[in-house]
Amino acid sequence: xxxVEGLYLRRGDQPVLHGIDLQLLPGQVVGVLGPNGAGKSSxxxxxxxxxxxxxxxxxxxxxxxxxxxxxxxxxxLAVLPQVAxxxxxxxxxxxxxxxxxxxxxxxxxxxxxxxxxxQAADALHLLDRSYLALSGGERQRVHLARVLAQLWPxxxxxxxxxxxxxxxxxxxxxxxxxxxxxxxxxxxxxxLVILHxxxxxxxxxxxxxxxxxxxCHAFSTPQAVLTPAALKAVYGIDVLVxxxxxxxxxxxxxx
Numbered sequence: 001x002x003x004v005e006g007l008y009l010r011r012g013d014q015p016v017l018h019g020i021d022l023q024l025l026p027g028q029v030v031g032v033l034g035p036n037g038a039g040k041s042s043x044x045x046x047x048x049x050x051x052x053x054x055x056x057x058x059x060x061x062x063x064x065x066x067x068x069x070x071x072x073x074x075x076x077l078a079v080l081p082q083v084a085x086x087x088x089x090x091x092x093x094x095x096x097x098x099x100x101x102x103x104x105x106x107x108x109x110x111x112x113x114x115x116x117x118x119q120a121a122d123a124l125h126l127l128d129r130s131y132l133a134l135s136g137g138e139r140q141r142v143h144l145a146r147v148l149a150q151l152w153p154x155x156x157x158x159x160x161x162x163x164x165x166x167x168x169x170x171x172x173x174x175x176x177x178x179x180x181x182x183x184x185x186x187x188x189x190x191x192l193v194i195l196h197x198x199x200x201x202x203x204x205x206x207x208x209x210x211x212x213x214x215x216c217h218a219f220s221t222p223q224a225v226l227t228p229a230a231l232k233a234v235y236g237i238d239v240l241v242x243x244x245x246x247x248x249x250x251x252x253x254x255x
């Protein structure tokens with residue numbers, strides 16, 4: 001479990017996060033929503049240890065995040081940043097195998113995990129391709145496979161942080177990506193995913209943190225958070241919210 005208590009963060013003279021409390025629990029997908037500049041990526045940077053908060057505590061499995069040795073932390077916590085790129089002509093399987101570096105599970109098992117992670121990310125057909133020959137969306141799916149491989153198979157004790165993993169993807173692969181994330185959580189992993197698409201968040205997330213200017217506007221189920229009043233207050237948009245006719249989750253329609 002990854003937990004944040006009383007998180008405050010400043011960048012220069014500008015406060016960017018104010019009093020954030022958050023728990024990432026095994027088996028749950030937590031979506032983070034908010035307009036540009038709301039503090040979403042800053043929150044992820046604190047959660048992975050890239051930024052140190054000015055106040056507050058971040059703990060991983062009850063232990064301060066900063067106290068975890070690098071390799072031990074990497075065995076439990078994986079991060080997919082908004083922009084992930086490589087400048088060398090690695091094969092796709094080599095890129096995904098980088099996720100196994102914190103482990104000592106052996107070449108044969110690692111190869112099986114790489115194949116399974118690529119299958120989960122709908123990228124197995126890219127196995128022998130050069131990374132540099134891929135499109136932006138294909139690269140994004142390969143990096144998803146890399147962080148899945150790092151924590152494979154996603155059981156309790158694993159925490160996955162994703163910053164806009166669907167930003168370069170077509171509608172089909174937006175759903176296949178988030179379905180893979182959902183199934184990873186169903187194995188016991190705790191997942192946080194930053195999204196911009198309200199309907200994708202409503203479908204795949206168990207809980208949603210709605211940020212407004214660095215503060216928590218709401219943190220609850222999609223049904224409780226994705227209301228016309230909340231979306232008007234945070235995004236300034238007028239929407240209709242109806243139950244999805246088949247799945248029952250909120251369906252957001254712009255007026």
